[in-house]
Amino acid sequence: MDTIASIFSFITTPVSWVIVQFHSVYGAIFGPDTGWAWGLSIVSLVILIRICLIPLFVKQIKATRAMQTLQPEMKKIQERYKNDKQRQSEEMMKLYKETGTNPLSSCLPILAQSPFFFALYHVLNSIASNDTIGVINNRLLESAQKAHIFGAPLAAKFTDSESKVQALGSSITDVRVVTAIMIVLMSFSQFYTQRQLMTKNVDTTVKTPFMQQQKMLMYVFPVMFAVFGINFPVGVLVYWLTTNVWTMGQQMYVIRNNPTPGSKAQASYLERLHKRVTQHGRTRGRGEKAIVKAIVAKGRDRNEYERKFINGLTKAGLAAQADGNVVKSEASTLVETEDGTPVTAAPKRQQPKRQSKSQRQSGPAQAGAKAAGETAAKTSLSKSDGPQDAKPAPKPAAGKPASGGTRSKAQSGQRKGPQRPKSPSKK
DSSP: OHHHHHHTGGGHHHHHHHHHHHHHHHHHHHOTTSHHHHHHHHHHHHHHHHHHTHHHHHHHHHHHHHHHHHHHHHHHHHHHTTTOHHHHHHHHHHHHHHHTOOGGGGGHHHHHHHHHHHHHHHHHHHHHTTOOBTTBOHHHHHHHHHOEETTEETTOOTTOOHHHHHHTTOOHHHHHHHHHHHHHHHHHHHHHHHHHHHHHSSOTTOOOHHHHHHHHHHHHHHHHHHHHHTTSOHHHHHHHHHHHHHHHHHHHHHHHHSOOTTSHHHHHHHHHHHHHHHHHSSOOHHHHHHHHHHHHHHGGGOOHHHHHHHHHHHHTTEEEOTTSOEEEOTTOEEEEOTTSOEEEEOOOOOOOOOOOHHHHHHHHHHHHHHHHHHHHHHHHHHHTOSOTTOOOOOOOOTTSOSTTTOOOHHHHHHOOSOOOOOOOOOO
């Protein structure tokens, strides 16, 4: 470890300078020789480094999701060229180039953070060895050796001998109890971070080897931290524990507000987004608009949770637009509740009234009578199309047929019942 730390010795001076600046601030509050002043200086160093690494963390998220989506294609390439490793590598590089994906992007935060980690380890190891390093002079070196965190010296390790621990002004029991608690917390935070990534933020619709790798890392990383943690000074354990807690909180924020499509976290997020959008009638903020815009752009490729979200907006009388905004649908109506609050709701479909049995049986008969009445009305109208000022025809005498002995079709049609045969004429 000393050899690796010496490789990153070029950054020990900036790291020691940052720690000294934070120590001067906290030393004025808690005292220069207290564990709070030196411990909080290390915590502040972690926070400063992680803030600077946020852009790399965003790239890591994008790269990880891109790798998840490419897993099915990568598996096809591996099966197609399983006997030709060179062609397999060429096709993989071609796939990465076409999609703009870099598999090393997911490791960027760890690679960028490693120089600071080894530099801090080198600084604390020099303090334990009573050697000045960077901007830490003899006065600061003596102050750092007096600092204790919960009874454990800042530069003490779990594997240190009792004589070395006593030289730092502590007991072997205090050192091992404090370091053991820190190692357990460090391993647990790493395990929980990996577990929430696997259980909440993984696309459950696609089964890929990437998920198996993540499950394996979920158990391997905590064991690695436990094994290597016994060789870390207390100050390095404070640094690494703070890093794990920061990573866990940062990942919880990302999972809650920008989940992976198809994951359980996306289902929970879209439920919350649906409630907010239906309550306010619009999307708020760039984040919500970006999520809605991405869902609309997918079209038929939406997953189950995204289709449910779009259908929920439709039922509420809202429509998602291509730019990420949500507007009121044309088919929606405004309904007021009992307290007078307007609520946007979709119009209800009118259901036909149920008819009784007698109404259903009498329906065809009424329709036939209505059609006969309309036919009679048309016939009567066709006979009375003449001028209105025409003289009425004279009434025929009794016993004589009207107008040439012929009876009109309308009059003959009005007679009901069977007709009697004509009697023979009398001579």
